Amino acid sequence: MELFHYLVDHDFKVTFVNTKFNHNRVIIALSAENTMPQLALVSVPDGLGEEDDRNDLSNETGDPMTCMLVDEGMECAIELGWKKGLRSVAFWPTTTLMLAMIMSITELISRGVLDAHGTPIPEPKTF
Structure with a gap:
């Protein structure tokens, strides 16, 4: 819609x-x-x-x-x-989502969400 x-x-x-x-x-x-x-x-x-x-x-x-x-x-x-x-x-709305994700990879790496290989960086655990 x-x-x-x-x-x-x-x-x-x-x-x-x-x-x-x-x-x-x-x-x-x-x-x-x-x-x-x-x-x-x-x-x-x-x-x-x-x-x-x-x-x-x-x-x-x-x-x-x-x-x-x-x-x-x-x-x-x-x-x-x-x-x-x-x-x-x-x-196909899914393609829009995929494009947005691909275009965000550089920003996700710079913010420390992903490493240089695209692997998510786990949040530090607090005990």
Whole structure:
């Protein structure tokens, strides 16, 4: 959600698509103060009924979707987007964490958290 808030702050209009189950949890977790007109929350069926069309991308906002930014773990959503003619990009938040860690190695060494070989330096024990 932080990424989507960042995109909204930079004048993007974002539609956040979730399964119905997760969508309901997000709606409950958000308060009225946290809503933004440029951030639309919609859902797709999550398999709770036989009659649900699992290939139906919901577009409850009235604005046509032009592209999708999808968590890498939701590969099926990317394929579904392609079938609907949407440009789709996979996003893997873990890579951001790894980049931040790698870029912090020099500072961790200078602060004495890691040694020159990248091994954590144990804190002195007090008895």
